[in-house]
Amino acid sequence: MGKRKEERELHETFDLYGADVEILREWDLPVEKVRQVRGVLKIYTTAGVRMLKKVNVSHARLRFIHESLEHLYASGLTAVPRFIRTKYGDPFIVHPTGLYYLTNWLPGKEADLKKTKNLFLAAETLARFHNASAGFAGGGFGHETREDFSAQWGKYRAKLGSYDQHLADRRDHTAMDRVYTEHRHELVKMIDHACEQLNESPYGAVLEWAREHKTICHGSFSRQNLIVDKERMGIVDFDHCHFGHPVQDLGALLSRYMPRNGWDAEIGFAILDVYRGVREITKEEMTVLAAYLSFPSRTLQVVESYFERTRDWDVDRFTSRLRKSLALDRGRETFVQDLIDRYGLQMEAPSFAPQLDDVGSYDLEDEESSSAESARRDGWEEQEADESGPIAVQVEDPQSHVTLARFEEDDEQLEERSQRITQAAHVRQNRPKSKRPAEPQPRRRPSHGGPWTPGRS
Structure with a gap:
């Protein structure tokens, strides 16, 4: 009776995840129990804990991810989740319900980046990642770069025009509409200034260096994807890694976590000093980073969420959030x-x-998104992006989906300034049958035996 219950719970978990439990046969996994953690399955086996993930990307894209991880591991970055090959030697499985890959479960806890000690450790880990990523000769994936900030920013400029038209066609305006209308001209100035500074920066030379050195960006370097085990930090979820320049990841890290520190220059410089202690930042790269930080990513994210209805908030919450972000x-x-x-x-x-007063305390909640929680629409998925929403955003390339960095927000008190700087100094010192990938075609082996049960391969 116990085994029947375990088997029923196992099948229920896989059904809820949208997967076929039979794929476990591909690894001969002797499963003890399974539970879903965000967008993955945590599988307890007699050989240790594993992570099974279903992704909706192309074969080429998943091969790129696999080869990137192998390159990082070979370059000395060992705290990453390498793909576990199937019993037939394939790195992942092609199945009618999706593509699946299996890795070890990295021990530790999700990084709490409200603690500056962990924030500085994240900066050091990011620099080590960028050093290890250089010279990646694999891939062959079509979407090799996503670092064209100016093109993305220009599309956001076009989005504002669509939002303006939407407001012009509406009779009744909400409080959020009015705040947006009042400060729209300042948003435009911020966008235009950032684009101008980026165009006048050595951006082209920086990108050319990245192409020559074949550096990889993680693409989602946020707390959900950073695992702390004692004094060691590991990186997970490489589903959005891509060829690009390290300044993209570094800029996203600062944009995510500096706001909760009030953009304190000492904290920001400490983060940069820790990073530079592992990987130097040239003056050209620093110029591009400054241009990157000139772009109002956080504020545009709020505006986009409101007009395109990507968050289920009431008008008052949107209004308050926009004013705080401004x-x-x-x-x-x-x-x-x-x-x-x-x-x-x-x-x-x-x-x-704008100079805004009485916007309230810093009580912004966690807004970061992780591909471990939900599929991100970034053009790498095989299915078409969801175009639902009341606003028809008009840009020159309707297939391009511009995604701003998602940010962590919370209402806890900031740490004492002296503690931050001390920590900074310390860190600076010290169901159908499964198929395998189409290229190359793997050999197919028949499955033998009776019904699969937990604890049995």
Whole structure:
């Protein structure tokens, strides 16, 4: 009776996940129990804990991910989840319900980046990742780069025009509509300034360096994908890794976690110093980073979520969130100015964010998205992106989906300034039958034996 119950629970878990339990035969996994953790299955076996993930990408894309991880591991970055090959030697499985891959489950806990100790460790880990990524000769995947910031930013400029048209066609305007309308011109100035500074920066030379050195970006370097085990930090979820320049990951890290620190320059410089202790940042790269941080990603994310209905918030919540985000833009612009001054960058600092008072305390909740939680529409999936929503966004290339970085927000008190700097200094010191990939075609072996049960291969 116990085994029947275990088997029923196993099948229920796989059904809820949208997977076929029979794929476990491909690895001969002696399963003890399974539970879903976000977008993956955590499988307890007699040989250890494993992670099974279903992805909806092309074969070529998944091969790119697999080869990237192998390159990182061979380059010394061992705290990454390598694909476990099937009993037939294939790195992943092609199945009518999707593509699946299996890895070891990295021990540890999700990184709490509210703690500056972990934030600095994340910066060090990111630098080590970028060092290890250089020279990746594999891949062959079509979408090799996603670092064209100016093209993405220009599409967001076009999105604002669609939002304006939507408001013009509506009679009654909400409080959120009014706040957006009031500060829309400042948003446009911030976008245009960032594009101008990026175009005047050595962006082209920086990208050319990245192409020559074959560096990889993680693409989703956020707390959900960072695992801390004692003093060691591992990286998981490489589903969005791609060829690109390290400044993209570094800029996203600062954009995600500096707002909760009020864009404190000391914290920001400590993060950069920790990163630079492992991988130096050239003046050209620092200039591109400053241009990247000039773009109002956080605020545009709120605006996009409201008009395209990607978040189920009421109007008051959207209104409050937009005002707080605009207020944080002033701190962001001040940090960019400090960055320019400290490193002697030849560029113009942004100064367009409005001065807003009485926006409330910093109580922004966690808004980061992880591909472990939900599928991200980034053009790498085989199915078409979901175009639902009340706003028909008009851009030159309707197939391009612009995704801003998602940010962590919380309402806990910030750590004491002295503790932050001390920690910074410390870190600086120290169901149908499964198929295998189409290229190359693997040999097919028949499955033998009776019905599969937990604990039996």
